[in-house]
Amino acid sequence: MTCCVYQKTSLTLVASVLILTVLLIPVSALGQQFTETGFSNFSHDRLLQLQESADKLRSEGQLAESASVYQELFLSIRANQGLYTEQQLLVLDRMIALDIDRRDWESLNQHLGYHEWLSNRLYAGNPLALSEQLQANSAHRLRAASDQQGPQRSWHLVQARTQLWRAVSALETLPAESGRLPDLWFQIANYHYALTNDAQRWLTSFEARTDEPEMISGWALGGNEVEQRSYEIGAELLQRIYDYYMLLPYPVDMDNNVLAATLRSYQGDWELMFNQSQRALNFYELALKLTSLTSCALELENFLFGHNVVLPVYRLNVTQASCEFIGTNIRPHQPDSTPTSEAVEASLLRVYGQPKLRPNRKDGLWLNASSLADISNRSGENLDE
Amino acid sequence: MSDKAPQNLMNKSCTALALLFGCLLISSCITAEEASERVASRMPTPAEVEQYNAMVPPEDRIICRSEIPVGSNIPVRKCRLISDIDETSTFHREQLRRALR
Numbered sequence: 267m268t269c270c271v272y273q274k275t276s277l278t279l280v281a282s283v284l285i286l287t288v289l290l291i292p293v294s295a296l297g298q299q300f301t302e303t304g305f306s307n308f309s310h311d312r313l314l315q316l317q318e319s320a321d322k323l324r325s326e327g328q329l330a331e332s333a334s335v336y337q338e339l340f341l342s343i344r345a346n347q348g349l350y351t352e353q354q355l356l357v358l359d360r361m362i363a364l365d366i367d368r369r370d371w372e373s374l375n376q377h378l379g380y381h382e383w384l385s386n387r388l389y390a391g392n393p394l395a396l397s398e399q400l401q402a403n404s405a406h407r408l409r410a411a412s413d414q415q416g417p418q419r420s421w422h423l424v425q426a427r428t429q430l431w432r433a434v435s436a437l438e439t440l441p442a443e444s445g446r447l448p449d450l451w452f453q454i455a456n457y458h459y460a461l462t463n464d465a466q467r468w469l470t471s472f473e474a475r476t477d478e479p480e481m482i483s484g485w486a487l488g489g490n491e492v493e494q495r496s497y498e499i500g501a502e503l504l505q506r507i508y509d510y511y512m513l514l515p516y517p518v519d520m521d522n523n524v525l526a527a528t529l530r531s532y533q534g535d536w537e538l539m540f541n542q543s544q545r546a547l548n549f550y551e552l553a554l555k556l557t558s559l560t561s562c563a564l565e566l567e568n569f570l571f572g573h574n575v576v577l578p579v580y581r582l583n584v585t586q587a588s589c590e591f592i593g594t595n596i597r598p599h600q601p602d603s604t605p606t607s608e609a610v611e612a613s614l615l616r617v618y619g620q621p622k623l624r625p626n627r628k629d630g631l632w633l634n635a636s637s638l639a640d641i642s643n644r645s646g647e648n649l650d651e
Numbered sequence: 652m653s654d655k656a657p658q659n660l661m662n663k664s665c666t667a668l669a670l671l672f673g674c675l676l677i678s679s680c681i682t683a684e685e686a687s688e689r690v691a692s693r694m695p696t697p698a699e700v701e702q703y704n705a706m707v708p709p710e711d712r713i714i715c716r717s718e719i720p721v722g723s724n725i726p727v728r729k730c731r732l733i734s735d736i737d738e739t740s741t742f743h744r745e746q747l748r749r750a751l752r
Contacts, residue, residue: 427701427705428705431701431702431705431706432705432706434702435702435705435706470714470733473704473712474704474709474712474714474733475709475712475733476709477709484737484740485733485736485737485740487714487716491716495697495716498696498697499697499698499701502696502697502698503698506698
């Protein structure tokens with residue numbers, strides 16, 4: 267009896283194994299097929315062809331045709347790789363840039379929203395990649411803002427700033443990546459400056475009531491309050507940057523007074539941009555004092571105050587803050603010449619409008635400090651209050 | 652006897668002063684819990700508020716501003732939900748409208 271039970275059990279087992287084998291053979295064959303074809307509905311060559319064609323049309327100025335081919339490429343990639351593939355981000359970037367070229371704002375907003383959603387979906391567990399995509403989104407919005415006026419401009423700038431704050435929050439979860447934060451803080455401060463001319467009622471709506479480009483009416487911060495708040499945030503962020511670098515452990519042979527002087531001059535610039543002439547001078551004097559403590563005092567003074575520095579300074583470039591660099595460069599480096607950064611620089615110029623100049627210093631006197639004198643005489647709003 | 656009276660008075664004054672000083676010293680001390688409470692109840696800086704607002708949906712966003720309370724000239728920094736500010740604003744407007752009818 268027991269023998270029969272054993273035989274039945276072993277027969278059942280053998281049958282199960284056979285059934286599973288029969289079932290698994292087509293699955294593995296299918297899997298192999300998928301691997302070989304990569305779920306491809308469109309060949310790799312076809313995709314490359316589409317991309318080349320779209321790029322060529324764009325360079326020839328046929329923007330509408332180029333947009334159509336990019337759209338086809340975008341859909342093909344999704345059909346090949348699925349709805350959540352990161353490869354679509356590459357095409358999406360080009361589509362967004364093309365939307366701005368074509369001034370197709372409706373399509374732009376749709377693509378930017380999708381870019382943001384997809385980035386959050388793809389990189390929820392990868393803060394570094396998420397922060398990079400959010401920064402890319404922010405750069406697109408800055409470019410869009412520079413080509414628009416009124417509420418749309420303000421909305422894009424507010425959103426650009428919001429994306430940077432989200433990037434900051436993502437990076438703050440990675441202590442090893444904290445070195446990326448100062449640059450983002452600096453950019454946020456500059457975006458605040460760009461928005462000071464937009465002290466309009468819709469700002470409260472875009473900042474606090476909705477993430478959509480429509481204005482929702484209701485109580486709003488006054489123009490003075492908006493400017494005061496922007497000033498405070500920028501001053502706080504620049505102080506945060508200063509504290510960050512001053513707390514870093516420096517090699518014994520490195521003179522961090524060069525960096526300290528540079529950062530203090532940025533703080534002076536911020537005060538100057540917000541018409542705080544006395545505070546600006548205090549920071550510039552502090553920068554000069556720090557300059558005198560370095561081994562390249564004259565060169566550094568000339569580097570910081572010996573020529574016209576257009577404000578706001580777009581980038582926080584701490585790599586320039588060394589006696590070796592300053593010894594071989596009379597002026598700060600010009601911005602990168604890559605197409606992307608050139609576009610960003612051009613956008614910044616348009617966004618900030620009429621630039622200001624940092625005062626110069628020669629023979630112990632502040633020269634060409636007309637900006638400071640003008641500001642001292644101005645009877646406008648006083649942020650000291 | 653006459654010498655001791657001022658001395659006693661001095662001693663008493665010194666004791667009272669010491670007690671007063673001790674009380675002041677004790678009242679100025681705070682426990683670790685109180686210290687952490689004070690840190691927790693610190694008003695967020697403008698940059699912290701903006702970072703917080705960037706991370707939450709619009710209905711949870713706050714605005715911090717200086718307000719001058721009734722009966723004082725000293726501005727106080729207050730943070731409120733924007734939805735609360737809107738509601739209060741609507742309520743006050745409605746009350747004013749009723750009063751003017």
